[in-house]
Amino acid sequence: MTKLSKDFYLREDVVQISKDLLGKYLFTKIDGKLTAGIITETEAYAGAVDKASHAYNNRRTTRTEVMYSQGGVSYVYLCYGIHHLFNVVTNVNDVPHAVLVRAVKPIEGIDIILKRRNAEKLHSKISGGPGTVSQALGIKTKHTGLDLNGTKIWIEDKGIKIMKSDIVAGPRIGVDYAGEDAKLPYRFIINL
Numbered sequence: 001m002t003k004l005s006k007d008f009y010l011r012e013d014v015v016q017i018s019k020d021l022l023g024k025y026l027f028t029k030i031d032g033k034l035t036a037g038i039i040t041e042t043e044a045y046a047g048a049v050d051k052a053s054h055a056y057n058n059r060r061t062t063r064t065e066v067m068y069s070q071g072g073v074s075y076v077y078l079c080y081g082i083h084h085l086f087n088v089v090t091n092v093n094d095v096p097h098a099v100l101v102r103a104v105k106p107i108e109g110i111d112i113i114l115k116r117r118n119a120e121k122l123h124s125k126i127s128g129g130p131g132t133v134s135q136a137l138g139i140k141t142k143h144t145g146l147d148l149n150g151t152k153i154w155i156e157d158k159g160i161k162i163m164k165s166d167i168v169a170g171p172r173i174g175v176d177y178a179g180e181d182a183k184l185p186y187r188f189i190i191n192l
């Protein structure tokens with residue numbers, strides 16, 4: 001087991017970290033149930049200067065305060081009052097960068113993932129969106145602020161090599177309110 005080191009999360013370039021998370025294994029051990037998926041889609045959010053970020057213009061609220069933590073913790077928020085969205089906080093204290101994990105390919109605890117998703121077999125939508133990632137892996141807003149080197153949620157490098165040519169970049173989804181920043185190519189996808 002090779003959990004990502006703290007240094008991985010403390011780097012300055014949230015866009016690079018977003019790419020580097022592709023091919024890593026996101027693990028959860030929630031209520032004693034181990035599940036995991038390979039990260040196949042991410043979105044970078046560059047904090048105070050990024051109009052699409054919850055921390056744009058250094059906005060600090062009860063919900064976003066965790067984004068100002070030292071990198072390597074989870075930021076989980078509720079979207080539309082329904083979907084729990086899992087983000088990885090990056091950079092140093094008081095620099096609110098985060099990477100949204102948008103999709104994973106289920107690898108471990110498939111039976112648990114199917115049960116959580118109320119499905120009988122794996123299909124492309126089982127954990128192919130940010131809300132379904134959290135549902136499949138059992139992540140809820142109560143898991144915000146967890147140390148990603150802990151025992152509930154962590155990310156491992158299992159040696160999958162992703163080439164630059166394997167990564168498809170495009171604009172982020174659902175952030176039209178961010179004007180020009182909505183068009184930034186900060187969403188990254190690999191096909192596994």
